[in-house]
Amino acid sequence: DSLDYRESGLRFPDSFVFGSATAAYQIEGAVDEDGRGPSIWDTFSHTPGAVENGDTGDTADDHYHRLESDLDLIAALGLNAYRFSIAWPRIQPTGRGEANPAGLAFYERLVYGLLERGVTPVATLYHWDLPQALEDQGGWRNRETAYAFADYARIMGEALGDRVQIWTTLNEPWCSAFLGHGSGEHAPGRQDNTEALTAAHHLNLAHGLGVSALRGVVSATAQISVTHNLHVIRGDAEGVRRIEAVGNRIFTGPMLHGEYPADLLHDTREITDWSFVRPGDLELIHQPIDVLGINYYNTTLVGPPTGSADAADSAAGAASRASAFPGTDDIPRLDQPGPFTEMDWNIEPSGLLQLLTALHEEFPGLPLMITESGVAFNDVVTVDEAGTTRVHDDNRVDYLRRHFTAAHRALQAGIDLRAYFVWSLMDNFEWAYGFSKRFGIVRVDYDTQERTLKDSALWYRELISSRQIP
Numbered sequence: 001d002s003l004d005y006r007e008s009g010l011r012f013p014d015s016f017v018f019g020s021a022t023a024a025y026q027i028e029g030a031v032d033e034d035g036r037g038p039s040i041w042d043t044f045s046h047t048p049g050a051v052e053n054g055d056t057g058d059t060a061d062d063h064y065h066r067l068e069s070d071l072d073l074i075a076a077l078g079l080n081a082y083r084f085s086i087a088w089p090r091i092q093p094t095g096r097g098e099a100n101p102a103g104l105a106f107y108e109r110l111v112y113g114l115l116e117r118g119v120t121p122v123a124t125l126y127h128w129d130l131p132q133a134l135e136d137q138g139g140w141r142n143r144e145t146a147y148a149f150a151d152y153a154r155i156m157g158e159a160l161g162d163r164v165q166i167w168t169t170l171n172e173p174w175c176s177a178f179l180g181h182g183s184g185e186h187a188p189g190r191q192d193n194t195e196a197l198t199a200a201h202h203l204n205l206a207h208g209l210g211v212s213a214l215r216g217v218v219s220a221t222a223q224i225s226v227t228h229n230l231h232v233i234r235g236d237a238e239g240v241r242r243i244e245a246v247g248n249r250i251f252t253g254p255m256l257h258g259e260y261p262a263d264l265l266h267d268t269r270e271i272t273d274w275s276f277v278r279p280g281d282l283e284l285i286h287q288p289i290d291v292l293g294i295n296y297y298n299t300t301l302v303g304p305p306t307g308s309a310d311a312a313d314s315a316a317g318a319a320s321r322a323s324a325f326p327g328t329d330d331i332p333r334l335d336q337p338g339p340f341t342e343m344d345w346n347i348e349p350s351g352l353l354q355l356l357t358a359l360h361e362e363f364p365g366l367p368l369m370i371t372e373s374g375v376a377f378n379d380v381v382t383v384d385e386a387g388t389t390r391v392h393d394d395n396r397v398d399y400l401r402r403h404f405t406a407a408h409r410a411l412q413a414g415i416d417l418r419a420y421f422v423w424s425l426m427d428n429f430e431w432a433y434g435f436s437k438r439f440g441i442v443r444v445d446y447d448t449q450e451r452t453l454k455d456s457a458l459w460y461r462e463l464i465s466s467r468q469i470p
C-alpha cells in the first residue's frame with residue numbers, strides 16, 4: 001500500500017535529472033502582447049460557465065513580465081532542468097505563416113536565461129493552446145492542423161535547435177482529443193465521440209510530422225519525445241483492456257508500434273469507421289523517438305462491463321454519448337481507497353512504479369522521463385512576528401517523498417528512468433478549475449504576484465542538492 005512508499009535516504013545517481021514543469025497558458029498571462037494571437041483557451045476561458053469562478057489566463061502568474069525573477073527562482077531551487085511549453089499563438093498568431101519575432105524573442109530569452117544559470121531547457125511545443133484561427137478551420141478535427149503543427153515545429157527547431165537538447169512534440173494528446181472533444185471539459189469544449197477519435201488521429205499525425213520536422217533542423221544530439229498521461233487502470237480485465245485501448249494504446253500503438261490496436265478499432269466500430277486514417281499515415285506517425293515522457297497523477301479502478309448503456313442513455317445508444325473514454329459507458333468506475341488530493345484523485349505511488357514497469361517491458365530500450373507528477377492541496381500560510389511568510393504543505397512533501405520513492409524503485413529494478421519533473425514550479429491556472437487548485441511547490445499570491453517557496457520547495461531543494469530523499 002501507499003505507506004510502503006515512504007522512505008528517506010534513498011540516493012539517486014548523479015546523472016538523474018531533477019526538474020520542475022509549467023505550461024505557457026497556465027503561467028504567462030500577457031495574452032494580447034507582442035503580437036500574440038488568441039488561442040482556444042482564451043476563447044474557452046472567456047466562455048461563461050466553462051472555467052470555475054470565471055477565471056482566465058489573461059494574467060495568470062504574469063510570468064511573461066517576470067521572466068528574469070522567475071529564472072532566478074528556478075536557479076535558487078537548484079533545478080537541473082526546467083520543462084516549459086511554447087505558446088504556438090505567440091510564434092504564429094494565426095497558426096500559419098511567418099514567425100513573429102517578438103514571440104521567438106521571449107523563448108530565446110527564456111532558453112538563454114536557463115542555460116546561463118546552468119539549467120537544462122526542456123521544451124514542449126504544444127500544451128493545449130491551439131491558435132484560435134486554426135480552430136476556426138476545424139482545429140484537430142481537420143488534418144491540415146497536423147501539417148500546420150509540423151511547420152511550427154520546424155520554425156521552433158530552427159530558432160532553438162542548437163540550444164534546446166530535449167524536445168517534446170505534444171503534451172497529453174489524450175486530453176486535447178478527449179477532454180476537448182469528448183467530455184468537453186477542456187477547450188474547444190466540444191462533445192462528440194466521432195470528433196474526439198478524429199482529433200486523436202490528427203494529433204498522432206501531428207506528432208509524427210513534428211518529429212520529422214524537428215529531426216531535420218535540431219542538433220544531432222537533441223532528444224525528441226512526446227508526453228502522455230497514460231492511465232493506470234486496475235480491476236476487471238475486460239474493463240481494463242477497453243479503457244486502456246481508448247485511453248492509452250490509441251496513442252502508443254501508432255506512435256511506438258506503427259499501428260492502431262485491432263481491439264480498439266473493433267470496440268469503436270459504432271463510433272467511426274476510421275476512414276480518416278489515410279494510406280501512409282501510420283508510417284508518418286511511427287517515427288523513432290529518443291525518450292518517452294509520462295505524466296502520472298493517480299489510478300482508476302473498473303468493474304466488469306455490463307455490455308449495455310444505462311437505461312437513460314439507451315435512446316441515444318451507448319456509443320453515441322460523448323465521453324472522455326468514447327464507447328465505455330458500460331464500464332463501471334469503482335471507488336478506490338484514499339487518501340485523496342484536492343482534485344479528489346487518489347494518492348497511489350505504486351501506480352507510478354506499475355506504469356514505468358509496464359512501459360519498460362513493452363518498449364525495451366526506450367528511455368523514460370516523468371515529465372509531470374505532483375499534487376494539489378490547500379496549503380497553510382502563516383506569517384510570523386517578524387513578518388516572514390511560510391507555506392506549510394506537509395501533505396505535498398509526503399506525496400513527493402512517496403512518488404520519488406517509487407521512481408527510485410524503478411531505477412533499482414533496472415528501468416531506464418532519466419528524469420522527474422515536479423508539477424508544478426508554481427501555482428497556476430489549473431485549466432477548468434481556474435486558480436482554485438494549487439499544484440505549485442512555490443506559492444503565488446494572485447493579488448501581488450509574490451512568490452513564496454513552500455516547505456515542499458525547500459524539501460525539493462534539499463533532495464536536489466544531496467541527491468538523497470530527505
Ligand code: GBH
Pocket residue numbers: 023171172175229295297298299300344345372423430431439
Ligand atoms: C496535467 O494533466 C497537465 O499536463 C497539466 O497542465 C495540469 O495542470 C496537471 O496535469 C494537473 O491537472 O478520472 O478523476 O481519476 C492531467 C491529466 C487527466 C490527470 C485526468 C488525472 C484522471 C482523473 N489528468 N486524470 S480521474
